[in-house]
Amino acid sequence: MAATLTGPDVKALLAQLSAKYTKHRPLFQKFITTSYVLYVLAVSYRRFSRPAPVSQRTKSSRKSGKDGGADSDGRPPRVEVDDVFYERLSRLLKIVIPSMRSKEALLLAMHSSFLVFRTVLSLYVADLDGRIVSSLVRAQFGQFLSNILRWLLVAIPATYTNSMLGYIQNKLALAYRTRLTEEVMGMYLGEEGDEDSKVFYKMANLDDRIKNVDQMITVDIQRFSTSLAAIYSNIAKPILDVCLYNWQLAQNVGAEGLIILTVVVQSTAALLRALTPSFGTYAAQEAALSGSLRHSHSRLMESAEEVAFFGGEETEKYLIERDYFSLIKHMNKVLRMRAWHGVVEEGIVKWLWGSLGLCICSIPVFFKLPGGKSDDLGGRTEGFVTNRRLLLSSSDAIGRMMYSYKDLAELAGYTSRVSSLIDTMKAVKAGKYEKALVSSASVEDNARVLRGRGEVFESEDIEFINVPIVSPNGDILLRSLSFHVKPGQHLLIVGPNGCGKSSLFRILGGLWPVYGGIVRKPAAHEFTYIPQRPYLSLGTLRDQVIYPHSKEEMQMRGITDADLLAILAVVQMEHIVEREGGWDVAREWKDALSGGDKQRIAMARLFYHEPKYAILDECTSAVPLQIERIMFEHATRRGITLLTVSHRSSLWQYHQMILQYDGQGGYVFTKLDPAKRLKLQEEKQALEAKLLEVPKMRARLEELKRVREDRAKTPRGI
Numbered sequence: 001m002a003a004t005l006t007g008p009d010v011k012a013l014l015a016q017l018s019a020k021y022t023k024h025r026p027l028f029q030k031f032i033t034t035s036y037v038l039y040v041l042a043v044s045y046r047r048f049s050r051p052a053p054v055s056q057r058t059k060s061s062r063k064s065g066k067d068g069g070a071d072s073d074g075r076p077p078r079v080e081v082d083d084v085f086y087e088r089l090s091r092l093l094k095i096v097i098p099s100m101r102s103k104e105a106l107l108l109a110m111h112s113s114f115l116v117f118r119t120v121l122s123l124y125v126a127d128l129d130g131r132i133v134s135s136l137v138r139a140q141f142g143q144f145l146s147n148i149l150r151w152l153l154v155a156i157p158a159t160y161t162n163s164m165l166g167y168i169q170n171k172l173a174l175a176y177r178t179r180l181t182e183e184v185m186g187m188y189l190g191e192e193g194d195e196d197s198k199v200f201y202k203m204a205n206l207d208d209r210i211k212n213v214d215q216m217i218t219v220d221i222q223r224f225s226t227s228l229a230a231i232y233s234n235i236a237k238p239i240l241d242v243c244l245y246n247w248q249l250a251q252n253v254g255a256e257g258l259i260i261l262t263v264v265v266q267s268t269a270a271l272l273r274a275l276t277p278s279f280g281t282y283a284a285q286e287a288a289l290s291g292s293l294r295h296s297h298s299r300l301m302e303s304a305e306e307v308a309f310f311g312g313e314e315t316e317k318y319l320i321e322r323d324y325f326s327l328i329k330h331m332n333k334v335l336r337m338r339a340w341h342g343v344v345e346e347g348i349v350k351w352l353w354g355s356l357g358l359c360i361c362s363i364p365v366f367f368k369l370p371g372g373k374s375d376d377l378g379g380r381t382e383g384f385v386t387n388r389r390l391l392l393s394s395s396d397a398i399g400r401m402m403y404s405y406k407d408l409a410e411l412a413g414y415t416s417r418v419s420s421l422i423d424t425m426k427a428v429k430a431g432k433y434e435k436a437l438v439s440s441a442s443v444e445d446n447a448r449v450l451r452g453r454g455e456v457f458e459s460e461d462i463e464f465i466n467v468p469i470v471s472p473n474g475d476i477l478l479r480s481l482s483f484h485v486k487p488g489q490h491l492l493i494v495g496p497n498g499c500g501k502s503s504l505f506r507i508l509g510g511l512w513p514v515y516g517g518i519v520r521k522p523a524a525h526e527f528t529y530i531p532q533r534p535y536l537s538l539g540t541l542r543d544q545v546i547y548p549h550s551k552e553e554m555q556m557r558g559i560t561d562a563d564l565l566a567i568l569a570v571v572q573m574e575h576i577v578e579r580e581g582g583w584d585v586a587r588e589w590k591d592a593l594s595g596g597d598k599q600r601i602a603m604a605r606l607f608y609h610e611p612k613y614a615i616l617d618e619c620t621s622a623v624p625l626q627i628e629r630i631m632f633e634h635a636t637r638r639g640i641t642l643l644t645v646s647h648r649s650s651l652w653q654y655h656q657m658i659l660q661y662d663g664q665g666g667y668v669f670t671k672l673d674p675a676k677r678l679k680l681q682e683e684k685q686a687l688e689a690k691l692l693e694v695p696k697m698r699a700r701l702e703e704l705k706r707v708r709e710d711r712a713k714t715p716r717g718i
């Protein structure tokens with residue numbers, strides 16, 4: 001027979017359960033509070049380590065490595081707090097915190113200690129606050145004064161702790177930035193003994209992945225470091241706070257309240273998370289757009305003179321404004337999103353959770369809890385004030401945990417930019433370039449050339465054996481070049497514009513890859529390269545002549561300022577020292593000197609270094625002929641072997657060999673006989689002059705024919 005429960009039975013059962021519950025409640029409380037702390041830790045771990053589904057776009061960005069710019073399909077890459085982010089971050093962390101004994105690890109340990117100490121102080125302050133209000137309500141003057149004294153005393157460690165937290169966080173940001181900048185600069189401009197990698201040149205010319213390295217090294221590394229230093233306290237501190245405050249709260253209001261609080265907070269937090277846009281992606285996009293704007297401005301500054309002469313202001317303004325408005329449009333979009341997100345966020349975090357908090361605080365007032373404060377007005381007020389402060393701190397900590405997810409998303413954006421910079425630098429250093437190739441490069445025959453690899457050996461002579469000359473775009477300028485010059489065999493290189501004369505030097509300087517054949521050449525320091533528009537560095541007048549040496553290196557070579565003056569005398573520039581105010585005067589030399597002056601200073605630089613080989617690329621085009629003659633005679637007398645690109649026939653006499661490009665992919669390498677070549681040239685010029693006369697002669701001939709025919713038609717012709 002089925003037993004039926006009557007009303008009194010149910011009442012008795014409930015009373016029995018209630019008695020059991022009251023008996024085991026302390027154990028239950030302990031279980032709940034411990035579980036709660038474990039739960040918060042587990043949720044935090046999942047929250048900050050849970051990989052979001054890796055979107056299609058992230059995959060493609062990972063594949064192409066284009067984090068700073070756009071994907072191959074033109075869309076900006078999506079950056080998420082996902083496993084890619086954590087993998088990149090852990091690689092960067094190994095750079096910024098190289099060991100547990102490093103300065104950065106020590107700073108982190110100090111930071112953590114201060115964070116714990118501040119939370120402990122906050123707990124004490126919450127309790128003290130309650131006691132102050134309680135002594136007020138009970139009108140206990142002595143008690144009130146002693147509590148105020150405690151309040152003042154606790155201010156000493158509290159203010160010190162807060163100030164130290166800010167100080168250590170900023171120190172950490174600077175330390176991270178220094179580590180990263182050192183790492184990046186080491187790759188970019190080479191470590192000592194590794195000056196040949198020329199990553200700074202190759203990133204600008206052979207690789208398309210990173211457009212504005214300057215912005216990434218200066219701004220993005222700084223933003224990443226600041227964000228990383230802040231994220232630690234933004235995540236660690238709220239987690240610690242939530243655990244400690246809620247543990248204390250559970251003691252005061254009972255574990256039941258805590259359970260209700262957690263359920264509501266977690267479900268609304270999940271809603272908020274679902275409504276949070278991908279701020280990381282937007283941060284990365286904004287950095288890329290502002291980099292592009294900076295780049296446009298610096299291009300204008302670099303080429304101000306050319307733009308001014310051409311009157312290109314309108315075009316430049318259009319280009320800069322286009323970049324500016326793209327950035328502003330993006331920032332406006334993000335601002336709007338932030339505003340709406342802020343409304344939802346504040347509504348949930350401040351108002352919903354705030355009212356829930358008040359309900360929780362009311363529990364000890366309306367329900368008698370064992371071990372609670374005394375049940376008079378003072379006791380209830382003390383309990384309420386303490387619990388309210390604990391709750392406010394706890395909800396503030398939960399709020400900060402929510403915000404920290406946004407910070408984490410932004411950190412993901414910066415991490416993506418900085419790690420893409422480092423990855424690209426490593427790839428470029430290892431000779432792995434990514435560049436859009438010209439269409440002809442896709443033709444199978446050309447593609448075969450591009451897949452090849454040449455060999456480079458060190459030698460006294462310069463020898464090319466079947467080496468193709470290929471531009472960074474994959475344009476094959478010469479399929480197979482072979483020539484051989486020994487020290488003392490001066491080589492003249494001629495050919496039409498754009499045929500690949502300077503490109504040969506780029507291969508010699510190790511700037512462009514060798515796609516096939518064999519290159520034998522001396523080490524890079526045996527060459528000095530003087531281009532048509534010489535580079536003048538920041539620094540003194542002396543620095544211009546001895547570049548890239550320093551004054552100390554010059555002195556170590558036993559060279560004095562008097563020797564430098566003698567060198568300047570060769571290029572007839574000795575007056576410049578007095579004119580400019582001495583060797584130690586520093587100015588923007590590229591603006592202070594004329595084109596011809598710059599070329600003379602560059603030749604003085606050649607005579608200072610006296611290398612085995614000099615690459616002279618139209619470098620005396622602005623210098624008068626008689627001074628050019630003196631320079632070339634001096635260079636050959638000093639035993640410097642010349643590799644010269646020039647169209648001036650006056651320079652032929654200084655060269656024994658000639659490499660002549662035909663501009664169609666062919667060339668001739670042969671001995672140069674200046675007298676014979678000059679005779680041939682004169683003959684050619686004479687023939688060309690005669691050919692110019694031919695049309696005129698033809699016209700005259702036609703005229704004469706017509707006159708004769710007219711006369712023949714008249715009856716009394718002559």
Ligand SMILES: Nc1ncnc2c1ncn2[C@@H]1O[C@H](COP(=O)(O)OP(=O)(O)OP(=O)(O)O)[C@@H](O)[C@H]1O
Nearest residue numbers: 205471472473477496497498499500501502503504
């Ligand atoms: N960094 C680069 N990226 C892509 N293409 C390049 C680069 N530098 C040069 N080129 C291309 O390589 C080709 C050869 O250039 P190079 O400077 O060797 O010509 P050149 O014979 O010295 O011409 P000129 O007499 O006008 O100085 C040109 O078509 C040029 O556009």
